[in-house]
Amino acid sequence: MKRNFFLGIFIVLFFGLTGCSVDINISTDDKKPDVIDNGNTQEEEDQKQYENNAFKEVSVSKSNGNVIVKGKARVFEGVFQYAVISGTEILQENHYQTEGAPAWGSFEITIDKELLTKEKVSIELFVYSAKDGSKTDILTIPLK
Template sequence: MKKKFLLGIFMVLFIGLTACSLDINISTGDKKPDVIDNENNQEEEENKQYENESFKEVKVSKSNGKITVEGKARVFEGVFQYAVISGTEILLENHYQTDGAPAWGNFEITIDKELMTKEDVSIELFVYSAKDGSKTDILTIPIK
């Protein structure tokens, strides 16, 4: 009996240490998007990349009165939604079609800077759940 108990404790410790050493995220709660800064912290916002399980290599650039959001998405049937939000107000909501999962499909969304005149504007990329219609895999990108 003691051997089984000690073996059980050993297995729990081994799995826990392995997960930590491999940097595996075993939590099931909501995650904030990963922000990847390809250079040092003093680089411009345009060098930042955002990602989560459904979106990767997402970058924001600004030019000629437009804001461009581009990256890759791996979503069911290649369809995802995006919204421009200021606080709780939705300024724009639309959808985008790209390659369907399991492939990573490229996307490029262009938005007029006129929508960005309010404070605390962000862009959300997300998928509506087929199960209950809720937003899932939300990637929130602040626009400054």
């Protein structure tokens, strides 16, 4: 009787401790992009950098009224898509070819100033999934 009692306690403790040591990792695509802010002043606001798993060191600057988005991408066959959007309206959509993964390929995209006349304009950098065609690794960056 005592033996069964101690065996039962041992089993409960063993499975309890084993269950507590299981590492649960939940991943979602709804994560906001990481923004690296170096505590810059308002003049240096354009020096913010954005990143996620597929894009890094992405920054936004202005030149002659146009917006320039620069960064690095690590994407399959070096191809990713981008869309300039205002709310739900797509103002421009295109793709970019850079160096393929596993390397980080540099990119530079120039957004015409004519597209910046709308409200809340942003750019989405993303990859189409080879599995189902859905957008993955979406990095949304406000342009104005």
